[in-house]
Amino acid sequence: MNHATPAQRAELSALRRGRFRRRRGTLALLAAGLLVGVLVTLALGQSYTPLSTVARVLVGVDVPGASFTVGELRLPRAVACLLAGACFGLGGVAFQTLLRNPLASPDIIGISSGASAGAVFAIVALAWSGPAVALVAVAAGLGVALLIYLLSWRDGVTGARLILIGIGLAAMLQSVTAYLLMQAPSWSLQEALRWITGSVNGVRLTQALPLSLALALLGGLLLSRRADLDALRLGDELAAGLGVRLGVTRIVVVLASVGLVAFATAVTGPIAFVAFLSGPIAARISGQSGSLLLPAALVGALLVLASDYAGQFLLPARYPVGIVTGVLGAPYLVYLIVRDNQRKGAL
C-alpha cells in the first residue's frame, strides 16, 4: 500500500496551515468588526461623543452628559447586544449541527418562544424580577425541548418530525405570550414587543452579569465538545464509529444550548432569527474548516449589534432589534424551505 512521501506530507501540512490561517483571519476580522461596531454605537447616537470622552467614561471618569448617554444608555445596550447575540449564535449553531438541519434552530422550533413565555409568566403572573425570571425562562426552554422530544418520538426521533412539531409549539407559545401580555395592560408597547420579537431597550448593565456568566460557562461547555459536534456533522452512525458518545453529547449540547438561548431571552426577549441565521452565515464566511461555534458566536453578536443600531438610527422610525433581524431572517427561512422542498420533497 502506498505511503505518502515526505514532500507530499509537507504539502498537506502547508495546505492545513493555510486553512488554519484563513480561519484565524476570519475570526480576527469578525472580532475587529465587533470592536468597530461597539465603538461606533458608543460614540455615535442621537449625538456624537468623541472617542476620547467615551474612553474616559469607560474607565469611570464622571463626564457631565456623556456619563449618562454613554455609560447609562449606550454601553448597557452594546453589552447586551454582544452577549445576547453570542448566546443566540452559539445555541443556534449547536442545535443546527446536532440535528444536521438549519431549520432545527431554537428560535424556529419554539425553544426561544418557550423561554419568552416563561419569562413573561414570571413577570406578569408571579410578579418576579431579576435572576428568578431568567431561571423560569431556562426551565420553560428546557421544558419545551423535552416536550418536542417526547412528541416527536416514534421509534426514534427524525429531524423533519421534530422540526414540524417545534414550529407548531412555537406558534402556540407565542400566543401564550400574547395572552399573558394582554393580562397586563399597564405595560408599554415597547416592553410588550420585547417579549414578542426581542428588544434591548432599557436594558441595564446589572443584567449583563448573569448573562456573561451563562455565556462563559455554557459556551465553554459547548466549546469543549466542538470536536464531537464536528464529527456529528457526518451523521450519528459515523460519529459513533469515530468514538463520539452520542447520548452524553446530545444531552450536554441540548442543555447548554437551551440554557444559552433562555438566559439571553430572559434579558432581551427572543430576538428573531439570530440563532437561526448566525450558523449559516458563519459557515458561508468561514468555510467548512473547523468548528462553527466561535464564528457563529461572533456573527450572532455582530448581527444583533448592527441590527439594533440600524433599528435605532438608520431607519425612518425606531424599531426594536427583533424587527430588524426578523426582516433579515424571514426571507432566508422561506428560501431554505423552498430549496429543501425542491431537493427532496421534505424538510
Added chain:
Amino acid sequence: MNASSLQAEALTAGYGERRVLDNASVDIAPGQLTAIVGANACGKSTLLRVLSRLIAPASGRVLLDGSAIDGMAARKLARRIGFLPQSPMAPEGISVLELVSRGRHPHQGLFRRWSAADEAAVADALAATGLLALAERAVDELSGGQRQRVWIAMALAQQTNVLLLDEPTTFLDINHQIEVLDLLTELNHTRGTTVVMVLHELNLAARYADTLIAMAGGRVYAAGTPETVLTEATVREVFGLESRVIEDPVTGKPMMIPLGRHGGVGSATRSS
C-alpha cells in the same frame, strides 16, 4: 500493525419489538477478509452494527481479541474498530482533506493538538486511496467512486485493526466496485487489517473474501471458505433462488449463475 480477531457469541438484537438477529454467532479470525451475504432484512447490517457496538445486543456479546467490547471506552474502541455505514453523507462543501482528517477524531483528546502522527496517518490514507491530488477538492463535487474512496480514506486514517463496512460498493459502477474491493484487499494484505463487509453481490463476495458468512432469518446459515459456503443449496436456502454454481474460469472461485423461473433461458435463446 497487529491483526485483531472478532467474535460474536449468540447475539440477539432488534429494533423495538422486531427481532432482527436471532442467536447469531460468528468467529472472525485475525487478518481475514470476510463478506457477509444474505437476502434483504436477513440481519446482516444489524450484525455489522452490533459488531461495531452501534447497537447493543439484547443478549450475547462481542469479543475483540478475546475481551468484551461492551465496557470499552468509546474512543478506545474507535481506535480499534472502524465502521463505515452505507452511503454516508458528507457535509456541504467539506474538502477531501478535511473529511479524511475527521478519521483522527478518536486519537485526539480535549487538549491534544493535531500531531505529526495525525498528519502522517492522513497523508498515508490519501496516498493509499490515490486521493492526494484531490485533497483540496470539495467532496460533493467528486464522482461516486471517488467519494467512496474518500470515506475509505477516512477509515484508513482512523488506523484501526478492524474495519467494518456496510455495502461499500452500492450505487457504484462495476469498475468502481472492483476498485473499492481491490483497495480493501490491498489494505487487508499489506496492513493485516481484519475487514468485514456486507456485500450484495454474491460473486464479488466469493471472489474477494477469505470467509463468507451467509445469513438467513437473523441466523448464520453457513460460514467458511467461499467454496464451502457458495453452493447451489445455500443459494436456494438463503435467497430462495435456483442457481448453478460453477468454477470461475479466471480465479477458480465458485461463481453463481441464477436460473430463475425460465431456467436461465432468455427469450432470445428460445426463439432461435
